[in-house]
Amino acid sequence: MHIYLASGNPHKLREIAEMLMRLDTTVNLYSAEALEGMPEVSEDGATFEENAAIKALAIQPLIPRGAWVLADDSGLEVPALDGAPGVRSARYAGAGATDAANNLKLLHELEGIPDADRTARFVCVLLLRSSTDEIHRFTGICHGRILESPRGTGGFGYDPLFQPEGLESSFAELPPGEKNRISHRAKAVDRLARWVSLQV
Numbered sequence: 001m002h003i004y005l006a007s008g009n010p011h012k013l014r015e016i017a018e019m020l021m022r023l024d025t026t027v028n029l030y031s032a033e034a035l036e037g038m039p040e041v042s043e044d045g046a047t048f049e050e051n052a053a054i055k056a057l058a059i060q061p062l063i064p065r066g067a068w069v070l071a072d073d074s075g076l077e078v079p080a081l082d083g084a085p086g087v088r089s090a091r092y093a094g095a096g097a098t099d100a101a102n103n104l105k106l107l108h109e110l111e112g113i114p115d116a117d118r119t120a121r122f123v124c125v126l127l128l129r130s131s132t133d134e135i136h137r138f139t140g141i142c143h144g145r146i147l148e149s150p151r152g153t154g155g156f157g158y159d160p161l162f163q164p165e166g167l168e169s170s171f172a173e174l175p176p177g178e179k180n181r182i183s184h185r186a187k188a189v190d191r192l193a194r195w196v197s198l199q200v
């Protein structure tokens, strides 16, 4: 099965490729660079599903017949902030914001919020779309809480502020590979891999 990832984010490509390799699937994963690169799209959908669909559609016309596009949309939801940053996770502190700026804004918004109310969840929606418009969706959720200050240097995005449920480390402090076993994206990829294994 040939799958083109509708993302220009090298972290995601690496994470998803590593997960699929570990799951020993029959997937050949290609980056959007193997086509004409990932076009600029405005991720202005109201949900992760809508944004994933926007990204998938952006490169679907470029993929070879019989191949698939995989689009990922993900983000962090904090109930104490009414679900923010949510679909705006990448641009929480403004268009083109750095991870550091987004993290600072999150800490600022949560100032004075007691530990018990700092729960959060990462959500990942994977949308698989074929060259003939067959569509499948796979969702993964990772529960945790937002720390008082950043910890660790691994990963990307909100990783230094996110402590997954049941662990003492932040996502950014976990040894390489460990995040990719428990993350929202890992759970969604597990579901994708299970579906792939059922195809002939």
Ligand code: IMP
Residues within 6 Å of the ligand: 009, 043, 072, 073, 074, 075, 076, 089, 090, 102, 122, 155, 156, 157, 158, 159, 171, 183, 185
């Ligand atoms: P998108 O899915 O590329 O539109 O952006 C999702 C945004 O959510 C990223 O830019 C990060 O800020 C955040 N995000 C998604 N997944 C993760 C993760 O695994 N760790 C940290 N931040 C993440």
